[in-house]
Amino acid sequence: MNDSTSLLRRVFRRRALPFILLLLAAHAGAAGFDIAQLMQTLAQTRGAQATFVEKKYIAILDRPIESSGELVYQAPGHLEKRTLRPKAEDMILDGHELTFIRGKQRRSMQLQDYPQIAAFTDSIRGTMAGDRKALERLFRLELEGGPERWQLSLTPTDSGSGASAYVQRIRIGGSRDNVTSIEIVQKDGDRSVMTITRSPAP
Amino acid sequence: MRLTRRGILALWLAFVLACAAVVAQTRVSTDMSAFLPQRPTPEQRILVDQLREGVLSRLVLVGIEGADAPTRAKISRAMAARLRGDPDFSAVANGEPVGLERERALLFSHRYLLSPAVDAAHFSRGGLHAALSDSIDLIASPLGMMVKPLLPRDPSGELIQIISRLGTGQQAMSGDGVWISRDGQRAVLLAHTRASGADIDAQQRAVGHLRAAFEQARTASGAQGVALQMSGPGVFAVTSRATIEHEALRLSALGAVLVIALLLLLYRSFTALLLGILPVACGALAGVAAVSLGFGTVHGLTLGFGTTLIGEAVDYSIYLFVQSERRKTGNWIADFWPTIRLGVLTSVIGFASLLFSGFPGLAQLGLYSIAGLSTAALVTRHILPLLLPDGFKVRDTTPLGRRLVSALSRAPALRPLVAVLALAAIAVLVQHRDTIWNDQLSSLSPVPAADMALDARLRADLGAPDTRLLVVIPAPSREAALIGAEQAASRLQPLVDAGVLAGFDTPAKYLPSQRTQWQRRAALPAPDVLRERLNEATQDLPLKAERLAGFLSDVEAARRAPLLDRADLDGSTLALAVDALLQGRGTHWSALLPLRAPPGRDIDSSRVRAAINGLPGQPLLLDIKNETNRLYGGYLREAIVLSCSGLGGIVVLLSVALRDARRVLGIVAPLAIAVLLVTAGLVLAGVQLTILHLVGMLLIVAVGSNYALFFDRRADAGQARTLASLLFANLATVSGFGLLAASSVPVLQALGDTVGPGAILALLLSAIMARRCIY
Numbered sequence: 001m002n003d004s005t006s007l008l009r010r011v012f013r014r015r016a017l018p019f020i021l022l023l024l025a026a027h028a029g030a031a032g033f034d035i036a037q038l039m040q041t042l043a044q045t046r047g048a049q050a051t052f053v054e055k056k057y058i059a060i061l062d063r064p065i066e067s068s069g070e071l072v073y074q075a076p077g078h079l080e081k082r083t084l085r086p087k088a089e090d091m092i093l094d095g096h097e098l099t100f101i102r103g104k105q106r107r108s109m110q111l112q113d114y115p116q117i118a119a120f121t122d123s124i125r126g127t128m129a130g131d132r133k134a135l136e137r138l139f140r141l142e143l144e145g146g147p148e149r150w151q152l153s154l155t156p157t158d159s160g161s162g163a164s165a166y167v168q169r170i171r172i173g174g175s176r177d178n179v180t181s182i183e184i185v186q187k188d189g190d191r192s193v194m195t196i197t198r199s200p201a202p
Numbered sequence: 203m204r205l206t207r208r209g210i211l212a213l214w215l216a217f218v219l220a221c222a223a224v225v226a227q228t229r230v231s232t233d234m235s236a237f238l239p240q241r242p243t244p245e246q247r248i249l250v251d252q253l254r255e256g257v258l259s260r261l262v263l264v265g266i267e268g269a270d271a272p273t274r275a276k277i278s279r280a281m282a283a284r285l286r287g288d289p290d291f292s293a294v295a296n297g298e299p300v301g302l303e304r305e306r307a308l309l310f311s312h313r314y315l316l317s318p319a320v321d322a323a324h325f326s327r328g329g330l331h332a333a334l335s336d337s338i339d340l341i342a343s344p345l346g347m348m349v350k351p352l353l354p355r356d357p358s359g360e361l362i363q364i365i366s367r368l369g370t371g372q373q374a375m376s377g378d379g380v381w382i383s384r385d386g387q388r389a390v391l392l393a394h395t396r397a398s399g400a401d402i403d404a405q406q407r408a409v410g411h412l413r414a415a416f417e418q419a420r421t422a423s424g425a426q427g428v429a430l431q432m433s434g435p436g437v438f439a440v441t442s443r444a445t446i447e448h449e450a451l452r453l454s455a456l457g458a459v460l461v462i463a464l465l466l467l468l469y470r471s472f473t474a475l476l477l478g479i480l481p482v483a484c485g486a487l488a489g490v491a492a493v494s495l496g497f498g499t500v501h502g503l504t505l506g507f508g509t510t511l512i513g514e515a516v517d518y519s520i521y522l523f524v525q526s527e528r529r530k531t532g533n534w535i536a537d538f539w540p541t542i543r544l545g546v547l548t549s550v551i552g553f554a555s556l557l558f559s560g561f562p563g564l565a566q567l568g569l570y571s572i573a574g575l576s577t578a579a580l581v582t583r584h585i586l587p588l589l590l591p592d593g594f595k596v597r598d599t600t601p602l603g604r605r606l607v608s609a610l611s612r613a614p615a616l617r618p619l620v621a622v623l624a625l626a627a628i629a630v631l632v633q634h635r636d637t638i639w640n641d642q643l644s645s646l647s648p649v650p651a652a653d654m655a656l657d658a659r660l661r662a663d664l665g666a667p668d669t670r671l672l673v674v675i676p677a678p679s680r681e682a683a684l685i686g687a688e689q690a691a692s693r694l695q696p697l698v699d700a701g702v703l704a705g706f707d708t709p710a711k712y713l714p715s716q717r718t719q720w721q722r723r724a725a726l727p728a729p730d731v732l733r734e735r736l737n738e739a740t741q742d743l744p745l746k747a748e749r750l751a752g753f754l755s756d757v758e759a760a761r762r763a764p765l766l767d768r769a770d771l772d773g774s775t776l777a778l779a780v781d782a783l784l785q786g787r788g789t790h791w792s793a794l795l796p797l798r799a800p801p802g803r804d805i806d807s808s809r810v811r812a813a814i815n816g817l818p819g820q821p822l823l824l825d826i827k828n829e830t831n832r833l834y835g836g837y838l839r840e841a842i843v844l845s846c847s848g849l850g851g852i853v854v855l856l857s858v859a860l861r862d863a864r865r866v867l868g869i870v871a872p873l874a875i876a877v878l879l880v881t882a883g884l885v886l887a888g889v890q891l892t893i894l895h896l897v898g899m900l901l902i903v904a905v906g907s908n909y910a911l912f913f914d915r916r917a918d919a920g921q922a923r924t925l926a927s928l929l930f931a932n933l934a935t936v937s938g939f940g941l942l943a944a945s946s947v948p949v950l951q952a953l954g955d956t957v958g959p960g961a962i963l964a965l966l967l968s969a970i971m972a973r974r975c976i977y
Contacts, residue, residue, distance in 0.1 A: 056342060060353055061744040067342040087339045097376065102343070105366055110297070110376045116347055166347075190350070 033146045035132060041147065041177045043130030047074045048178075052081075054194040071196060076129045079121070093121050116166040120184060123154050123170045128179060139170070149175055207588050214585050218484060224491040231499045245822055248674050248792060249829050256794075257782030258435065259399025260292075262412065263660035264391040265383070265431035273425045274389035275378035280419035281412075282380075282391060288415075289396065290408045293778050296391040297381035305774050309364050310356070312770070314760040316714065317360035318367065320722040324358065325732065330739035333358035338745060355752035357745065367711060375663075383663040388431070390663045394778060395436055402443055405436035433657040438649045446502040446947055453941050453950070460937040461516055468930050469523060469596040477586055478519040481578040484585075485515045489574030493566050503949055504566045514549070514905050515578035517931035518542055522582055523596045524927035539583055541911050544859055546579040548852050548911075549904035555848030556897070561837040567897060571904075599930075603922025606929060613970045620970055624875045627882035638881075640890035641835040650946070671805050673706070673795040673814055675821040680768070680791055683784060684715035686819045687793035693813045694795065702809050704798040709783035712776045719765040726761045729754060834893075841893050845900055852903065860914075869910040872967035873903050880960045894949045898956025905935055905957070906964025913972035928965065935961045
């Protein structure tokens with residue numbers, strides 16, 4: 001026992017100190033995980049596929065409505081949301097153009113003409129692309145957590161293109177370079193929560 | 203004798219004054235009207251209305267090139283903003299979402315009258331359940347954000363129904379918030395003028411305003427090297443008019459200078475010059491007056507044709523003056539007048555055939571020539587001799603004539619060569635017989651090919667309607683036309699589903715017939731009924747009926763609201779769309795349903811025809827391109843027949859006047875060969891002949907017959923002078939037409955190309971083939 005204590009003590013003295021220092025350093029690193037690092041990590045993703053389940057909580061409806069489908073992202077500006085249920089509908093965001101395909105109908109619109117949609121799409125795409133500049137044009141950013149589990153809050157600034165009229169807050173959660181959830185709270189209190197599961201790289 | 207002379211002069215002066223009075227009141231047109239038929243078929247009438255007044259005629263396509271994309275977008279926005287406030291334009295679209303809110307409000311407040319989904323079944327318990335479920339699904343979709351605010355008042359989704367049906371046309375690409383070309387190198391805009399395309403003055407003003415708006419926007423942006431491009435029927439009409447006016451003026455002035463120089467060279471006397479011009483001036487005046495009286499307007503091209511008249515009518519005074527010194531004018535009248543008279547009659551008969559053309563442009567040319575030539579000849583015959591001063595003398599041309607006589611004495615040796623050339627020409631024509639004539643109406647268009655290419659490019663960029671096929675529904679009233687359009691739409695929709703059509707537009711989409719509106723309104727249930735059904739329908743839905751009070755009150759309001767009228771749409775783009783597709787007044791209305799072809803394919807018009815067959819009101823399928831070409835093809839065939847009958851008339855006239863078949867042959871053969879050679883030459887040069895080339899051939903015969911007739915005259919002591927005067931007359935003609943050949947207006951150029959060489963050939967051939975050897 002004595003021996004072991006002394007052994008421990010010796011270990012502690014000789015080996016543990018660097019170990020603890022290491023732990024401390026790691027902790028310090030987590031605390032120092034900042035937006036710049038997150039953005040850098042996210043920007044490395046060139047393309048990704050994922051499935052999503054989205055729940056919308058809307059005041060006028062008695063229960064949340066659920067939709068699900070696939071997400072396809074290609075750096076830096078291409079994002080597709082393929083809703084499969086309850087009705088098939090594709091939303092393709094490419095550059096400044098947003099296209100909806102529903103059955104045989106295809107509708108394209110310019111993002112800047114529809115600030116209410118732009119607020120949502122820009123926040124998601126901007127985060128996926130790690131485009132801090134684009135995000136900070138519209139939102140004030142706050143980051144919590146570490147690289148393994150982070151949460152980025154986006155609050156519209158009034159200087160943005162009218163996004164604050166529609167959006168109260170957007171919370172994007174993720175792990176490393178994966179976006180795993182997007183919660184959008186609208187100005188009127190309605191909100192949607194999208195849970196994203198990344199598909200393994202093909 | 204003095205009295206008679208005074209009487210004649212007074213009569214002539216009165217005639218000139220009357221002509222001048224008519225000419226002063228004359229309206230000159232430069233639009234398509236000269237090319238449109240006088241007695242149109244129903245298809246042609248609609249076609250003509252479309253080309254002159256239709257919405258397509260009001261379209262101005264605009265491109266902004268140069269600088270960078272953001273600058274172009276800025277200029278586009280500034281231009282559009284300014285033009286939207288301009289009363290000359292009914293709409294300006296550049297890709298900005300302007301006025302959408304207002305339009306949406308209009309559609310929303312009339313949604314139960316406009317939505318095609320509204321019927322009794324739609325408002326049954328099952329129908330409501332289905333419609334509400336759809337709306338809830340839509341809220342779950344990415345578009346849900348935009349739909350959500352509508353849900354409490356429009357849970358059955360009528361607005362979505364209406365909007366999704368409205369915006370199905372192709373559209374321009376966007377960049378920096380405005381429309382841009384496919385390659386991104388241009389910003390593009392679409393402007394609708396309030397005035398019709400046929401109102402060229404208004405079009406000119408609109409084009410001016412467009413230019414000013416561009417200049418202002420460009421200056422404000424401080425950009426360098428930015429250029430404005432414009433196209434469209436109105437723009438074409440404006441530039442064509444400017445070109446035609448400019449050309450007519452330039453060519454007339456140049457022609458006059460050339461002829462005056464020639465006459466001065468010949469006469470060496472200003473008095474003679476003035477007197478020589480007199481018959482031409484009177485002829486032109488009488489020609490314009492006659493056309494003005496006969497047609498109401500004179501087309502610019504007919505005026506342009508006036509230069510050509512100078513060439514032929516100047517001949518008459520040349521013959522008079524050159525002969526006048528040697529003999530008393532009385533002798534001239536005895537000696538030369540019969541020949542000139544025969545020549546004039548020959549021309550008149552040739553051109554008279556054109557009077558019967560259903561093509562107003564051609565008929566105008568015929569009347570102008572007949573009136574002009576007869577007047578010029580009569581003035582030469584009856585007025586000029588009275589005005590000749592005593593001792594009137596022009597330069598003696600006998601020495602020149604002698605040299606010509608000796609040169610021409612060897613001419614008959616060339617006859618074998620002429621025969622060979624004539625045979626070769628026939629061979630060429632036979633070989634190319636299928637491609638000699640150009641049966642496209644566009645061959646007459648004064649619009650240069652480069653402008654056409656720009657137009658096609660801007661159209662493609664804008665996804666602008668390049669409508670070829672229209673279903674046209676004639677009807678006695680607006681309501682009947684709308685009902686007809688609704689019936690036709692129900693026949694056309696299956697073709698869209700089958701992929702025969704990519705789609706179609708109809709005025710009933712924007713303004714349903716009162717009957718349909720009434721039926722839709724009648725399908726709306728009473729408040730109690732609706733509430734009960736809504737309660738049942740929403741039982742298993744997350745959307746509860748209590749939240750839909752706005753829906754109930756809106757439906758109730760719609761049940762009591764008046765039907766939607768055209769006036770309700772005033773000031774919106776919906777009004778524009780209705781007016782474009784629903785035209786008429788009084789008891790003559792037509793609804794137009796433009797068809798869109800599936801990408802990369804043509805529309806199978808036989809299937810469309812079969813689909814609309816048997817509908818009341820007998821809708822027509824109008825193929826604008828084919829119809830215009832058929833129209834022109836008809837003119838061309840008719841003109842060929844008329845010209846041939848004109849030639850036949852000339853042969854009959856000569857036979858009656860000369861009573862000698864061999865003399866007639868001696869006169870007709872050189873003219874026929876001249877026409878053959880010119881035609882073959884044009885064909886070999888790769889020119890496809892148009893209706894104006896045909897007119898040119900008639901002119902060759904008309905002018906050439908004077909030459910041939912003079913060579914047919916008995917040889918006499920004055921032959922040298924005769925020959926000299928022929929040469930000068932010929933030079934006058936050739937210079938007049940040579941100028942036309944340099945014109946940038948295709949129709950004038952065609953005339954010049956044909957008559958210039960033809961007149962020389964006619965003179966040479968007449969000399970070579972003269973039946974009597976006068977040398």
